[in-house]
Amino acid sequence: MDLVLIRHPAVAVDAGVCYGASDVPLAGDATQQAALLVGRIAALGVREPQRIETSPLTRCASVAAALGRLRGHAPQAEARLAEMDFGAWEMQHWDSIERAQIDAWAANFEHAREHGGESVAQFDARVSGWFDTLDAREKSTVWAVTHAGVIRTVTARALGVPLARCVRWPLEMGAIVHLRYDSSSALWLLARWNAG
Numbered sequence: 001m002d003l004v005l006i007r008h009p010a011v012a013v014d015a016g017v018c019y020g021a022s023d024v025p026l027a028g029d030a031t032q033q034a035a036l037l038v039g040r041i042a043a044l045g046v047r048e049p050q051r052i053e054t055s056p057l058t059r060c061a062s063v064a065a066a067l068g069r070l071r072g073h074a075p076q077a078e079a080r081l082a083e084m085d086f087g088a089w090e091m092q093h094w095d096s097i098e099r100a101q102i103d104a105w106a107a108n109f110e111h112a113r114e115h116g117g118e119s120v121a122q123f124d125a126r127v128s129g130w131f132d133t134l135d136a137r138e139k140s141t142v143w144a145v146t147h148a149g150v151i152r153t154v155t156a157r158a159l160g161v162p163l164a165r166c167v168r169w170p171l172e173m174g175a176i177v178h179l180r181y182d183s184s185s186a187l188w189l190l191a192r193w194n195a196g
Contacts, residue, residue: 001134001181002141002191003158004046005151008059009033009174016093020149021085021117023057033174034066041143044195046178049073050140055081055147064145075145080130083147087117109164124163127153136181136188151177158188170194 010027013019026033052075054064064075089097101114113119118126131154134142144150152166158179171177171194178192 001136001138002047003134003154003179003181004041004049004141004143005154005177005179006037006041006063006143006145007148007151007171007173007175007177008055008063008145011059011173014093016095018086018089018092018094018097020083020090020147021057022090024059026059026062030062031066031069034063034070037063037067037174037176038070040195041176044176044178044192047141049143051076052143052145053078053081054145055083055150057082057147060145060147067143067145078130078144080126081144081146081150084120084123084149085117087113087115089115089117120163123149124153124157128157130154131157137183151175155179155190155193159190172196 008026011019011024012027013024049071052064052068052071052073054060054075054077056077056079060081061075061077068075105112105114110121111119127150148171151171152169153163155177156163156166176192176195178195180189180191182189
C-alpha cells in the first residue's frame with residue numbers, strides 16, 4: 001500500500017491563532033490548489049489513488065472534492081481525520097492563552113486537557129483507529145487530505161516512533177507525506193516527508 005497524506009493548503013486565519021477543530025476556510029481556491037497538488041504528487045512518482053479520504057473540515061474537504069473531480073473518485077469523509085480539538089483555545093491567539101495553562105499542557109503532553117478539548121492521547125487513539133483500519137498488504141494507493149497533527153500521528157504510528165518526536169519535524173501547508181508498506185519486511189517506510 002502507498003499512503004499519501006496531504007496537509008491542507010494555507011487557511012484564511014491570522015497567524016498565531018489556534019484553529020484545530022474549528023472549521024476555517026482556505027485562503028486560496030480549492031480547485032487551483034488541487035491541480036497543483038496533482039502535479040506535485042505525479043512528480044514524486046506516486047501511483048494514482050484507488051481511494052481518496054478526507055477530514056470533514058472545509059479546509060480539507062474542499063480540496064479533496066476538487067482532487068476527486070480531477071482523479072475520478074468521490075472522496076470519503078472520515079471524522080477520525082479531523083484535527084485535534086483544542087476546546088476553549090479554539091480561535092484564540094496563542095499569545096492570549098494563559099502561560100500557566102500552556103506550561104501545564106506541555107508538562108503532561110500526552111494527557112493534559114487544560115483547554116477542555118482532546119488530550120494528545122485521545123487524539124492519538126482516534127487517529128490511530130483510522131490508520132489501523134487500513135489493510136497495509138492491499139496493493140492500492142490511498143490519498144488522505146488532512147491536518148498536520150493527523151499526519152504526524154499516522155507517521156509516528158506507522159514508523160513506530162514517539163509522537164513527541166514527530167511533532168518536531170517541520171510540515172508546511174500543502175505538504176505531502178508518502179508512506180509505503182514494504183511487504184517483504186512487513187514494515188512501513190517513509191518515502192517522502194514534507195515534500196513541497
